[in-house]
Amino acid sequence: MPYCISIDKQAAERIIVELRRLGLIDDEHRVVRINNNVLVPLKIKEPVELELSVGRVSVVECNPPERKTTKTVKIPSLDVVGDVVIVRETVLKHMKAEDVISAIRYVYPRIRAIWIKEETVDSYRTPILKLLWGEDIREVIAKEYGVKLKVKLGEVYFNPRLSEEHHRLSQLVKDGEVIVDAFSGIGGFALHIASSRFCMVIANDINPVAYELLIENIELNKKRIRGSIMPLNLDARELPDVIRRKSADRLIADLPMWSLEFADVYEELIKPGGVLHLYKVSLINEEVLKSELLSVFKAWRIKECRLVMEYAPRVGIYRCDFIKL
Ligand SMILES: C[S@@+](CC[C@H](N)C(=O)[O-])C[C@H]1O[C@@H](n2cnc3c(N)ncnc32)[C@H](O)[C@@H]1O
Numbered sequence: 327m328p329y330c331i332s333i334d335k336q337a338a339e340r341i342i343v344e345l346r347r348l349g350l351i352d353d354e355h356r357v358v359r360i361n362n363n364v365l366v367p368l369k370i371k372e373p374v375e376l377e378l379s380v381g382r383v384s385v386v387e388c389n390p391p392e393r394k395t396t397k398t399v400k401i402p403s404l405d406v407v408g409d410v411v412i413v414r415e416t417v418l419k420h421m422k423a424e425d426v427i428s429a430i431r432y433v434y435p436r437i438r439a440i441w442i443k444e445e446t447v448d449s450y451r452t453p454i455l456k457l458l459w460g461e462d463i464r465e466v467i468a469k470e471y472g473v474k475l476k477v478k479l480g481e482v483y484f485n486p487r488l489s490e491e492h493h494r495l496s497q498l499v500k501d502g503e504v505i506v507d508a509f510s511g512i513g514g515f516a517l518h519i520a521s522s523r524f525c526m527v528i529a530n531d532i533n534p535v536a537y538e539l540l541i542e543n544i545e546l547n548k549k550r551i552r553g554s555i556m557p558l559n560l561d562a563r564e565l566p567d568v569i570r571r572k573s574a575d576r577l578i579a580d581l582p583m584w585s586l587e588f589a590d591v592y593e594e595l596i597k598p599g600g601v602l603h604l605y606k607v608s609l610i611n612e613e614v615l616k617s618e619l620l621s622v623f624k625a626w627r628i629k630e631c632r633l634v635m636e637y638a639p640r641v642g643i644y645r646c647d648f649i650k651l
Contacts, residue, residue, distance in 0.1 A: 328355055329373065330365045330388035337380055338364040344379060355390040365390055401429050405486050407477060408466030410439040412455070418442065427459045439463045441479065449584075450533040451483035451511075467546075473517045474546045482536040483511045491634050491645070492518040495578070495603060499523045503575040506530070506595055508562040508588065513540040513555070515578050520553035528569060530558035566594040575600050582607045582643045589622050593650075602626065602648040605634070610642045625651050 333341050338357075345351050345366060355367035367390045376383050402417040411430050418426065430440055439460035443453045468475045470489040477484045496518035499505060503525045507516050510529035520527050531537055537559035544555050560568070562581075574595045579585045582605040592602050602623075608615040612631055619628065631646040 327387045328352060328367050328390060329370045329385045330367050330390060331376065331383045331385055332360075332363045332365050332388075333380070333383065335359060335362050335364050338366070341378060341380060342366060350376075354393055356393050358390050400425075401433055402426055404430065406434065406437070407468050407479070407484065407486055409437055410441060410460075410463055410466055410479070411437050412441045412443050412453075412479075413458070415442050415444050423458060431459075446483070450536070452481060452533075453479075455480045470514065471518065472550065473514075473521055474543065475512055475514060475517065476539055476542050476546060477512060478535055478539060482533060482539060484514075487635055488514055495519070495645075496522050498601075499525055499576065501525060504528070504573055506565065506569065506574045506577045508565060508577060508579050508591065509581040509585075510540060510557075510578075511536050511580075513543045513557075515580070516540070516555050517543055517547055517551070520551045520555050521547065523553055525553040526556070527553060528556045528558060528565075528574075530560055530562060530565060532559070532561050534559055562588055562591055565591055569595055571595065572597045576603070577601075578603045580605045582637075586619075586622050593625075596650050598650055600650050601629075602650065604646050604648065606644050606646060607637055607641060608644055610636075610640050612644075615644055615646070619646055619648075623648055627651060 350368050350370065352367040352369045358365045365388055367388065368385060370385050374385050376385060402413050402421060404411050404413045411434060413426060427440060440458040441455040442458050443455055446453050464479045466477050466479065468477055468486055471493050492514045495515060499519050501524045505519060505525060505527045507527055507529045510516050510531045513529055516527040516529035519525065529540055531540065537557060540557045571594050574597060577592050577596050579588060579592060579602065585604050585606055596602055606615065610633065615631060616628060626648040629647040629649055631644050633642045634645050636642050
């Protein structure tokens with residue numbers, strides 16, 4: 327049980343200063359006011375009498391509330407996907423594994439697993455994951471603006487940092503449009519768009535697991551979908567064989583490393599006046615980016631380029647919107 331002195335509230339401020347100077351204040355408990363008196367917790371552990379400027383004061387047992395301590399925790403850069411956390415492997419160069427685990431669990435006490443992401447590999451853009459802590463959970467449901475996205479970690483591309491971009495792009499679409507999402511992954515753009523507009527989205531991905539998840543995600547969100555989504559599992563190069571030429575009002579090309587390699591596909595599918603949303607990795611320098619793009623897209627007008635996210639030091643992923651002339 328802590329010990330306190332009870333002093334008149336008029337003299338409290340002066341006496342607290344005096345006690346602090348003497349190093350007697352117990353900072354783990356709070357000073358409490360009771361009617362006209364103030365109870366000051368002390369570091370003293372026995373009932374003694376103190377000789378203070380106001381005279382002799384008795385130290386008595388008391389029960390003041392504990393002061394809430396604020397703990398400073400260094401949090402590594404991380405992504406939360408459903409009830410798991412993913413951190414990059416480079417974090418372990420600066421922090422010990424046990425510190426990473428305890429910091430993350432302190433801030434996110436409900437998470438069930440922490441995965442280390444080693445790298446993004448192959449053309450499916452899937453990461454290699456190593457379990458750092460918790461249960462071997464590989465299937466999670468992420469939520470973006472109410473849209474549910476089932477993800478199979480390590481088997482498909484998924485980046486929760488695209489949530490804002492999915493939403494932002496969906497707001498550019500108008501009712502009645504035909505949209506081709508050429509590299510749809512598990513359906514982030516398609517589901518956001520079809521949830522907010524009466525339109526038709528053809529969503530395609532070469533990865534069969536992403537395609538299966540896209541179908542499951544359409545089912546998961548069926549109550550909120552207003553438009554329609556047609557899932558395809560093709561190499562985007564084959565799209566002009568199955569989609570009527572010059573029929574798309576809008577095409578989303580989210581394959582930032584290699585999006586320029588499919589310029590002829592966009593040309594085939596988008597109608598004159600239609601829009602191409604092209605994602606591209608580039609040095610963070612819009613002039614350099616635009617001149618590279620204009621050398622490929624000669625029959626197009628660039629409406630705007632915006633930085634969507636940083637990818638590496640001085641390198642970013644841009645979205646450039648083109649209008650077909
Ligand atoms: C950056 S991810 C797309 C992410 C997705 N737009 C999203 O918002 O989550 C690129 C996707 O392109 C797919 N992909 C790669 N090459 C492809 C190709 N030739 N044809 C179709 N899809 C391809 C990959 O499987 C991967 O899912």
